[in-house]
Amino acid sequence: MLYSDKVLEHFSNPRNVGELENPDGVGEVGNAKCGDIMKMYLKVEDGKISDVKFKTFGCGAAIATSSIATEMIKGKPIEDALKLTNSAVVDALDGLPASKIHCSVLAEQAIKAALSDYYTKQGVDPEPIVGKLEDTDHDHSSEE
C-alpha cells in the first residue's frame, strides 16, 4: 500500500485521539465486519466546534483520515464542518490509494453523524441541516 508521508505521519501521531466527557454530539459510522469503525465526539460552543476527539478501528488510512478530519474542523463554525468533503480530506493527506478513498468518506460521514446527533439533542430535526446520512456500509457486490 503506497501511502503518502502525510498519511503515515498522521497514522503514527494521530491528533485528537480519545473520548470527550459529556459530549454535545457523538457519531459512529462503519462496521466491524468491513474492518473499519469511526466514532467522533464533539463539543459545541457558540456555534463552533470547540473540541473534537475520535476513536477508530481500522487500517492506516482510516486512522489518518480520522486524525486529519478532526484537525480540519476543530475550532471551526459548524457550517464549515458540515461543508468538509471527503475529497478535501484526501487532498489534505496528499492523496490516498484508490482502495482507501472510502476511509475519507467515512471521516466525512462520522462528522455529519456527530453533528446530526448534536442537533437531535438540541431538539432540532437534523435532516434539513445535515442532510440525509448515507449508508456507510460497504456494498460488497458492487465494489468487487
Place this chain on the structure above:
Amino acid sequence: MKRFVYADNSATTKIDKQVLDVMLPWLQEGYGNPSSIYELGREAGFAIQEARAKVAAALGAAPQEIFFTSCGSESDNWALRGAMARLSKKGKKHIITTVFEHHAILHTVQDLERKGFTATYLPVGENGIVNPMDVKNAIREDTGIVSIMYANNEIGTIQPIAEIGAICKEAGVLFHTDAVQAVGNIPIDVKEQNIDLLSLSGHKIHAPKGVGALYVRKGVLLDTFITGGGQERGKRAGTENVASIVALGKAMELAASGIEEKAARLTPMRERLIDGILKIPATRLNGDREKRLPGNVNISIAGVEGESLLLMLDMHGICASSGSACTSGSLDPSHVLLSIGLSHEIAHGSLRLSLGDYNTEEDVDYILEVLPGIVQRLRAMSPLWERMQKNHETV
C-alpha cells in the same frame, strides 16, 4: 533498541549467498542459449540438466519428471489446466479442491468452471486441516483431479498428503499438490506419498523470484502450456532462465539437506513466539498447533485491525503479514481465516509471522518486546475493543 526483523518468510525469502554465487556466472560469462550447438550453449544446457537432477533428488523424483516454470502460480495453472484439457476428452470434467487453497488454485478452478468444468470445494476443519474421508466421499465417476495444498500459506497447517495420495491412487484420479510453502520445511517423497503433480517456487526457499517447477509423474499427460520452441521437452516453450534454474537447483539441494535441522531450530522459536503473544489478552492461535510449518505463527488479536498493526510493526522495523481485508486488497478478510470459522471482526485482526533461516532468538525477543505495546496503543483508540470490553466478548 530498534532492530530490523524480517518475519515474513512465507511471502518471500532472501537469496542465499551460496545460491547467489552459483547463479551469477550464468548471468555474465555463461550467457549462452542452452539450445545452441556450440560449447557456450552446451554448458548452459548441462547446468540446467544438473539443476533438474537436484530438484528431482529433493523430491524423490526422476529428473525427466521435473519441468521448470516461471513461478508457483504458473505451475499450479499448468497442472490444473494441462491435466483437465486431457482428462475432459475422456469425459472427466470434475475437479476436487479445498476452500482454503492459494488463489493460484482457487481462481484457476473458478476459471475452469466458467469453461464448463465442475468443481467441489471441500471444507476444512477448525484446525485448518482437510479430512481425507471428505476427499474420498467427493470423488465421482467423472472426477479428473484432486488438488490440495501441502501446507497452507497463511496458517501453516500441514495436510495429510500421503493419506489423500493413497485415496486418489485407489480411485484412479490424479493428485496435485501446491507445495510452495512445504518445500524445504517438510520432507517430501512424491513416490511414497502418491503425488502425481507438485508445484514449487524458488523464492520461498532462498532462490530468486521468477522461477518455479512442476513435478509431473511419468505417464501423466499434460497439454503443452506455452507453445513455441522445444524447451522443457516441448511442453513449455521459451528460452530457459538459466541462472535462476541453476539457483533453484542449488536452493532445493540446500533445503532438502537442511530440513531436520531447520525444524529443530525454528520449532522452539515458533512455540516461544506463540506462547508470548498469547499472553496478550483476547488473542487466539489460528490453525493446528502441532501440524503446522516450523516457522509459522498466525494469531488473531481482537479489537485491532491488521493493516494498522503491520504499519506499526514496520515503524519498529518488523516485517509481517495479515489476513485483514485492507491488506488483501479486497473488502473481505482472508478466505483462509473465514474457512476455519473466524468471524470477520477477528479475521481483520490477524497477524502472520513466518520465521526462516535468518531469524534468531533475539528476533523473537524483540517481537515479544514490541508487540504488546502496539496492541495496547491500537486498542486504546479502537471503538470495537471498547465495545468488546463492555460486552465481555472473547475470541
